[in-house]
Amino acid sequence: MAGLLTTAYPTPDAVIRQTADADAAIALEVAASGTIHELLAEAGYLPTSGNSYEKRGQRIDLVIPANGSTFGRQEVGGRGFDAAPGVRLALAVDPIEADVRVLLTDASALEFSTRLPTVEIAVVLKAAAYESRNAAKDLTDLHNLLQIAHRFESTEIGGWRMAEPALSGARGDAQRTLHRIADTARRNPSMEAARVRPEVLTALIRARIGRPTG
Structure with missing residues (x-):
């Protein structure tokens, strides 16, 4: 999220850092349906815990809204999720849409469209x-x-x-x-x-x- 926004809005004083994972915020209803789990499995991602999925060194963590102002662990639809404050707000506002091309460490590339929080x-x-x-x-x-x-x-x-x-x-x-x-x-x-x-x-x-x- 922060890395993509830093790329989309370049500033001369940005401190570039690398990251090995991507967080995806989803609504409670989506988490309960199991749809994202099925789509990730079809794409070749293996669940390593309730909300984490990996494929060839790539990791996606699914995050749901927290009920309060602190992080926690919550079971939804039979799977455990990290619940984070601020996610409910992020899902409620219009996102920034971005077309992304990512060069992976094995020299392959991924191209996709994504929605980012403001x-x-x-x-x-x-x-x-x-x-x-x-x-x-x-x-x-x-x-x-x-x-x-x-x-x-x-x-x-x-x-x-x-x-x-x-x-x-x-x-x-x-x-x-x-x-x-x-x-x-x-x-x-x-x-x-x-x-x-x-x-x-x-x-x-x-x-x-x-x-x-x-």
Whole structure:
């Protein structure tokens, strides 16, 4: 998600990182139907756990909406899924549609069309991910996504409400997480691993993210 958006909206200060998997957000009704499981099996993907599928080193993780503001594990339609905050919001807004050509490590190529969350919703999802696991890669992605929001007009990236103060729901949770990141950036050891300058990420958050309540 973040990698495709960074490619679609290039900025000179983006920090490029590699990833070995792809997340696909699906509605609870779709998860319960088992349709995606059947389609992935027909395409040659083998289930390695309830929501993870692999094929020749490629991995797809299916993610469903969480009921609250934290990550969890939920069984739907007899299979276990990772439930993530922000996914419900991502499924509710108009996506960004992209035509993608991917060069794999074995030199073969894949071409497909996909739907991406807007840059704003990607920020919400990545803020929730960082709040859950404190991973350096999420800081890298947040830096890149905020660079996009800083350099492109809101109409070009699917809209941007995150500058409004005191938002509610998943957006409000993201505002609180992002300002906590900014408040502690200079003493956060993950910044070096993320290859992000703390003062730059702090400035982006202060400029593009409204102040939360509380």
